[in-house]
Amino acid sequence: MSRRVSAAVIVFPGSNCDRDCARGWEAATGQAADFVWHKDGAMPDYDVVIIPGGFSFGDYLRCGAIARFSPIMNEVLRLARRGSRIIGICNGFQILTEARLLPGALLRNRDLLFICRDIYLRVENARSDFTAGYRPGQVIRYPIAHGEGGFTVSPAGLKKLQDEDRVVLRYCDPEGRVAPDSAPNGSLDNIAGLINEEGNILGLMPHPERLSESILGGDDGRIMFQSIFEAAVGAGGLN
Amino acid sequence: MCGNAGPWLEHGLTQEEYDRIVKLMKREPNYEELSLFGVMWSEHCSYKNSRAQLKKFPTRGPQVLQGPGENAGVVAVGDGLGVAFKMESHNHPSAIEPYQGAATGVGGIIRDIFAMGARPIASLNSLRFGRLDDNRTRRLLSGVAAGIAGYGNCLGIPTVAGEVYFHPAYQGNPLVNAMCVGLVDEKKIFKGSATGVGNIVMVVGARTGRDGIKGASFASEELSDSDPDKRPNVQVGDPFMEKLLLEATLEILERNLVIGLQDLGAAGLTSSGSEMAGRAGNGLYIDISKVPLREEGLAPWEIMLSESQERMLLVVDPAKVEEIRKIFDKWDLVASAIGEVTGDGHFTVRRGDEVLASVPAGLLTDQAPVNIRPQREPAYFQEKKKADFSRLLNCGDWADLLKKLLASPNICSRRWIYEQYDHMVGLNTVLRPGGDAAVLRLPGSRRGLALSCDCNSRYVYLDPRRGGAIAVAEAARNVACTGARPLALTNCLNFGNPENPEIYWQFVQATDGLAEAALALDTPVTGGNVSFYNEYNGQPIPPTPTIGLVGLLEDVEKRVSSEFKAAGDLVYVLGQSREELGAGEAHWLLTGRDEGQVPEIDLKEARRLNDFLVEAAAGAYLRSAHDCAEGGLAVALAESCLIGGFGLEARWRTDISTAAALFGESQSRVIVSVAPGNRAVFENLLSSREICHVHLGLVTDFDFCLEINGESLNIPVAELAAPYNESLARMVKPPMNEDAAL
Incomplete structure (x- = not known):
C-alpha cells in the first residue's frame, strides 16, 4: 500500500494560516502539501484538502460567506463526494458551514473579543478519521484564535449531531470537565469540532497546526494530521 | 490677521x-x-526640529545592513537573512478615533517593512493612556487594542510583545507606537x-x-x-x-x-x-x-x-x-x-x-530648515530630586503592598490585551507574550530572534538623560534575559511641543542618554520616528522615547523564559541593589507623586550583565531569567512564581532598607533560577565574569515566602495570582454590581 498521501491547502484571498497548515501537515507526515488558489476551477483528486484559517475576503459580510462562492468550492464539494478527507480549521470551519457542508453557524464570541490562547479539548469521538490517533476522552491542548467561534445550531440539529456521535471535540477544563464556562467562546454544548454524516469532513475552531511541534509549546495537534494521514493510506481509521 | x-x-x-x-x-x-x-x-515629514539631535545616534556596526534613511533598518542575522524593523507613532489619530487610528498605525508600519522586500513576521506595540479609572481611557484602551488586533490578526502577522502604561499625564494625548519586524534575503533588500x-x-x-x-x-x-x-x-x-x-x-x-x-x-x-x-x-x-x-x-x-x-x-x-x-x-x-x-x-x-x-x-x-531650538532646564528637574519616602519606608504591611502593586494598572498581567492579538500565527512564536521579550524562530535556521519594546517615562521625565539611557538598557536586558545578544534598535521619540525650550531640553537630554546607551551596549540605531506636539490643551506628555530592540539567539532551543520551572531550583538576583526608592512604582502607588532620584545606570555594568546572560543561556545554566523593573525585586520574584505556578523560599540580609530591597528599582538586575546540579559551574561563571549577585533561596511548590532583614512576607501564591491575572480585565470593564468592591 502506498504511503503517499496527496494533500492540498486551499488559498483564498485573506487566508493567513495556509502556510502554517502546510508546515504542520509536513511536520506531522513528512510529506509536502500543495497550495491551490481559490480561482482554480479544477484540481486533482487530492486525498486530503485543508481549508485554512484566516480572514477570507476580509471576513466582510460574514465569516466565510463570500469564500463559499469561490470557484474552488465546487471542486471541494466534488472531492468531498468522492470521499477525500476535508478539514476546515477556524475560518475554514466557517466556510464549510456557509457552504452547508457542515451544519450550524459560528457566532461572535461570548465576550465579544477576539481570543488567542491555548485551550483544552476532550476527544469525544476517537473513531473518526481525524481523531483516531487519540484515546477516547483524552484531554488535549490546542490554541484558538478567533473572534467568531461560538457554534450554534437548531435544537433538532444539535440532537442529530449528538445522536450520531458527530461532535468529535468539546471544550473542557484542564481536568477534562465539560462545563459551559470551559467554552471560551460560548459554543453551544461546548462544541469545538464536528464531522458530517459521512464522516469525511471535519470543521473545528481550534488550530491543530499551531501545536504540532514541541518547540511551539506542545504537539497534540500533530496527532490529528497523523490520524488523517493514516486514514487516507487506509492503515488506520474505521470508515 | x-x-x-x-x-x-x-x-x-x-x-x-x-x-x-x-x-x-x-x-x-x-x-x-x-x-x-x-x-x-511639516515636522512630521521633515524632522526639522529633531534632525540635528538624531545625528548623535550611533548607526553603524558590522550587523547593520541598512541604517536610517530608508523605509526601515535592516540587520544581519546570519544564514543570508536580514531582519527589517521599524517603529512609528500614530498618537493623534488614535486620540481622536482609537480603533482606526491604531489600526492604520499598524498598517503603515507593516507597509514600511514589506517595502524593503521583507515578509513581516511580527508586530509589537507600545501604548500609553491616562488613568484607567476614567471612562474615556477605558474606551481608548479598548478601541486601540481592538484596532491593533483587527488589523494585525487579519493580516496574519502575530503581535508578539509590547508594553502599556497608565499615567494621568497621557489623559488627553495617549500614545500608540507600533513596530513591525520582517525577514528578508540579504541579497534582495x-x-x-x-x-x-x-x-x-x-x-x-x-x-x-x-x-x-x-x-x-x-x-x-x-x-x-x-x-x-x-x-x-x-x-x-x-x-x-x-x-x-x-x-x-x-x-x-x-x-x-x-x-x-x-x-x-x-x-x-x-x-x-x-x-x-x-x-x-x-x-x-x-x-x-x-x-x-x-x-x-x-x-x-x-x-x-x-x-x-x-x-x-x-x-x-x-x-x-x-x-x-x-x-x-x-x-x-x-x-x-x-x-x-x-x-x-x-x-x-x-x-x-x-x-x-x-x-x-x-x-x-x-x-x-534644520532648527536647533533654544533649550532651558525646567525648574522641576532639581525640585523633584528631593522626595519624602516615609510612607513607603513605614508602610509596615509589605504583603499588602505587594498585592496592591501586582494588581495595579502598570504592573498587572497584560493578558486581557495580548489575548486579543493573534500572537501565534506564522508558527514562529516560541516565546509568547507575558515575559521579558518574545522569541521567534527563524525559518530554515537554528537561530532565533528576541524582540522587546521599552520605556519608563517616569524616569525620562525626572531625568531625561539617565531615563533615555535606561530605556535602551532595559530593552537590551529584556532581550538578553532570553539568551539573545542585543543587535540593534529602532525608536519612537514621543515628546511635547519642541518650540517650548523646556520640552526641547528634555528632547536633547533624552537623545543624549539614548545615544550613549546605544553606543555602550553595541545596539546601533537603524531608524525611528519622532512625534512632537504631544500635548493636550497645552499640557505636555512625559517625554517618552520608546525603544524597540532586536536580539539574536544563536540556538533557539536554548531560549530562556521568565517563569520558574521546577521546585528546588536555586534563585539568585544578579546585579547591585542600592538604596534607590526614587521614581519608583511603589512610591507612585502610595503617593501619586513622580519624584525622587532616578536609579543609577552604569552602562559598563549593564553590558557585562547582558554578556553574562547570553553566555549563561548558551551554556544552558539558566532555567529562568526575569528582568527586575517596575516594583523592584518583590514584583519580579512574584511574577516568576505566578507565571510558572510555583512558590518561593527566600531570605536576604542586606545593608539597604527593607523597602528598597523589596521595591527599589535599581537597574541592571535580573532574577534567575538555576538547577541545583549547575550550582558550581554557574557560580564559577558569575565570579569569573565579575557579576555581583545574591543567592536568595529556592523555588518551591508552596507559598511565596520572602524574608528581608528579619521581616517576612508569607503569601499563598493564589492570593497573588488572582489580582495579578484578573485586575486588568476588571479595570477595563468594571462589572455593575461590583462597584462597592472596587
Whole structure:
C-alpha cells in the first residue's frame, strides 16, 4: 500500500494560516502539501484538502460567506463526494458551514473579543478519521484564535449531531470537565469540532497546526494530521 | 490677521520658511507648490526640529545592513537573512478615533517593512493612556487594542510583545507606537529609490480618496478640545486590502519586476514621490489624471496629499508594467502607471499635459530648515530630586503592598490585551507574550530572534538623560534575559511641543542618554520616528522615547523564559541593589507623586550583565531569567512564581532598607533560577565574569515566602495570582454590581 498521501491547502484571498497548515501537515507526515488558489476551477483528486484559517475576503459580510462562492468550492464539494478527507480549521470551519457542508453557524464570541490562547479539548469521538490517533476522552491542548467561534445550531440539529456521535471535540477544563464556562467562546454544548454524516469532513475552531511541534509549546495537534494521514493510506481509521 | 495674512499660513508654514522657499526656488511658488512644501516641511515629514539631535545616534556596526534613511533598518542575522524593523507613532489619530487610528498605525508600519522586500513576521506595540479609572481611557484602551488586533490578526502577522502604561499625564494625548519586524534575503533588500530615467512610476493597491488629507500637518500640531472636528483627518484602514497588497507586492519583488518602491504614508503621493526622486538624485512626474480615484471631484492637492491607506508607489522598467498589472489583477487590485522618472531633478505634478507644480525634489526632501531650538532646564528637574519616602519606608504591611502593586494598572498581567492579538500565527512564536521579550524562530535556521519594546517615562521625565539611557538598557536586558545578544534598535521619540525650550531640553537630554546607551551596549540605531506636539490643551506628555530592540539567539532551543520551572531550583538576583526608592512604582502607588532620584545606570555594568546572560543561556545554566523593573525585586520574584505556578523560599540580609530591597528599582538586575546540579559551574561563571549577585533561596511548590532583614512576607501564591491575572480585565470593564468592591 502506498504511503503517499496527496494533500492540498486551499488559498483564498485573506487566508493567513495556509502556510502554517502546510508546515504542520509536513511536520506531522513528512510529506509536502500543495497550495491551490481559490480561482482554480479544477484540481486533482487530492486525498486530503485543508481549508485554512484566516480572514477570507476580509471576513466582510460574514465569516466565510463570500469564500463559499469561490470557484474552488465546487471542486471541494466534488472531492468531498468522492470521499477525500476535508478539514476546515477556524475560518475554514466557517466556510464549510456557509457552504452547508457542515451544519450550524459560528457566532461572535461570548465576550465579544477576539481570543488567542491555548485551550483544552476532550476527544469525544476517537473513531473518526481525524481523531483516531487519540484515546477516547483524552484531554488535549490546542490554541484558538478567533473572534467568531461560538457554534450554534437548531435544537433538532444539535440532537442529530449528538445522536450520531458527530461532535468529535468539546471544550473542557484542564481536568477534562465539560462545563459551559470551559467554552471560551460560548459554543453551544461546548462544541469545538464536528464531522458530517459521512464522516469525511471535519470543521473545528481550534488550530491543530499551531501545536504540532514541541518547540511551539506542545504537539497534540500533530496527532490529528497523523490520524488523517493514516486514514487516507487506509492503515488506520474505521470508515 | 485679516486682510494681510500671507499665503503660507494656510499651509502651516512660517513667514521665514516661505521666504526660504522663494529664495531657494528663485520665484514665488504657486498654490499647488506651496501645498507640497506645507506637508514636506511639516515636522512630521521633515524632522526639522529633531534632525540635528538624531545625528548623535550611533548607526553603524558590522550587523547593520541598512541604517536610517530608508523605509526601515535592516540587520544581519546570519544564514543570508536580514531582519527589517521599524517603529512609528500614530498618537493623534488614535486620540481622536482609537480603533482606526491604531489600526492604520499598524498598517503603515507593516507597509514600511514589506517595502524593503521583507515578509513581516511580527508586530509589537507600545501604548500609553491616562488613568484607567476614567471612562474615556477605558474606551481608548479598548478601541486601540481592538484596532491593533483587527488589523494585525487579519493580516496574519502575530503581535508578539509590547508594553502599556497608565499615567494621568497621557489623559488627553495617549500614545500608540507600533513596530513591525520582517525577514528578508540579504541579497534582495529593496530601496525606495527612483533610479533610471524613463522608468515608469506606478501606484498600486487601494484607490485614492479624501481620507486622511493633511494627516501629516495634523500630527504636527497640539491636540485640544476641538479635536472631534478632526475626525476626517484620520485614515480608515482596510486590512483585507493590505493583505492582498502584501502578497501581490512580495510576488512582484520575488519575480524581480521592481526597481524601487515605497509605502504611501504621511503626505501620500507627495512625500513618497519626492522622497524616491530625492534619494536617487533624479526627477519624477506624476500625472494626477491617471491616479485611480474612489470618488469624483478631488482637487489636485487632495490627490497629492491624500493619505488613503493600503497603497504603494513603484518604480519599474517599462517592459515590466504589463506583467505587474497581471499579478495585481490576480489579487483583484489596481496597478496604474501614473508617471515617469525624469532627468531634470524636479518633482512635477501634471494633469495631462498641464504642469500644476514643479519643484526641485531635493528642496522638498532635504532643504527644510534644520532648527536647533533654544533649550532651558525646567525648574522641576532639581525640585523633584528631593522626595519624602516615609510612607513607603513605614508602610509596615509589605504583603499588602505587594498585592496592591501586582494588581495595579502598570504592573498587572497584560493578558486581557495580548489575548486579543493573534500572537501565534506564522508558527514562529516560541516565546509568547507575558515575559521579558518574545522569541521567534527563524525559518530554515537554528537561530532565533528576541524582540522587546521599552520605556519608563517616569524616569525620562525626572531625568531625561539617565531615563533615555535606561530605556535602551532595559530593552537590551529584556532581550538578553532570553539568551539573545542585543543587535540593534529602532525608536519612537514621543515628546511635547519642541518650540517650548523646556520640552526641547528634555528632547536633547533624552537623545543624549539614548545615544550613549546605544553606543555602550553595541545596539546601533537603524531608524525611528519622532512625534512632537504631544500635548493636550497645552499640557505636555512625559517625554517618552520608546525603544524597540532586536536580539539574536544563536540556538533557539536554548531560549530562556521568565517563569520558574521546577521546585528546588536555586534563585539568585544578579546585579547591585542600592538604596534607590526614587521614581519608583511603589512610591507612585502610595503617593501619586513622580519624584525622587532616578536609579543609577552604569552602562559598563549593564553590558557585562547582558554578556553574562547570553553566555549563561548558551551554556544552558539558566532555567529562568526575569528582568527586575517596575516594583523592584518583590514584583519580579512574584511574577516568576505566578507565571510558572510555583512558590518561593527566600531570605536576604542586606545593608539597604527593607523597602528598597523589596521595591527599589535599581537597574541592571535580573532574577534567575538555576538547577541545583549547575550550582558550581554557574557560580564559577558569575565570579569569573565579575557579576555581583545574591543567592536568595529556592523555588518551591508552596507559598511565596520572602524574608528581608528579619521581616517576612508569607503569601499563598493564589492570593497573588488572582489580582495579578484578573485586575486588568476588571479595570477595563468594571462589572455593575461590583462597584462597592472596587
